[in-house]
Amino acid sequence: MKILVCISHVPDTTSKINFSEDNTIFDTNGVQFVINPLDEFALTRAMWFKEKQGATVSVISVGSAVTEPTLRKALAIGADEAIRIDIVPEDGYQVAVQLAEVVKNEAFDLVLAGKESLDYNGGMVPGMLAEILGYNFVNACISLEIEGNSCTVSREIDGGKEVLNCTLPLIIGGQKGLVEEKDLRIPNMRGIMMARKKPLKVVPPIEFNATSSTVKYEKPEAKGACKMVDAGNIGELIQLLHNEAKVI
16 A cells, blocks of 8 residues: 655744744744644555555645645654655645646655645645545545555544545545644654665646635734633623633
8 A cells, every 4th residue: 555645844833923924924934844734644644555555655835845744753753755846835736737747747645744734724725636636535544444445534523523435546634633742653763773774756737827816814813811800800800801812
């Protein structure tokens, strides 16, 4: 089984986010980038299939050379090879089109991705990719078992979960639960050394123009100051909730 794991290169959640050029450009100065956390769940599940069922695991990212350290980390975790599509992505559809070309050419059986990247939260690429390729697709996936060509998949729904049966080829939009957080892997020294020798293939993008563009970014409004009320002063608390917060 050939598995492809889509890796997004995203800012660490502790990074301070700023914008430049009149709030039209994300300022990357001083920002630490990591594997998108939901993609990390997908990669860990792919590693299980590699170790238990002999699957081969490739990782892929759409981006410039600055994404390569993130791909190298995925190789250090245990992926067999990395692919970088050499284009700076402008929207989700463009990313899906570029990924689809690689999937078709390499004939991957299973494509794993996080259901969304935790920077822009678009949540569109896995579904678009499945539509372009005509593959089966399950989003919000929290469990995946494969036996031969048959797949049993669980996905999170409002108030519970849904269990589905389908066949390969399959695209998964995974989330927390696909593996347990305790099972996520940290590269060890041997993995880091081996990653340096593993192939990282750079492929040119196909010609395709993005269908949308960013106009500007806006940060959330700063939170107001917190007013402290003495525990015994219920009257003042009610007055503030009624007249200022207007929640009662």
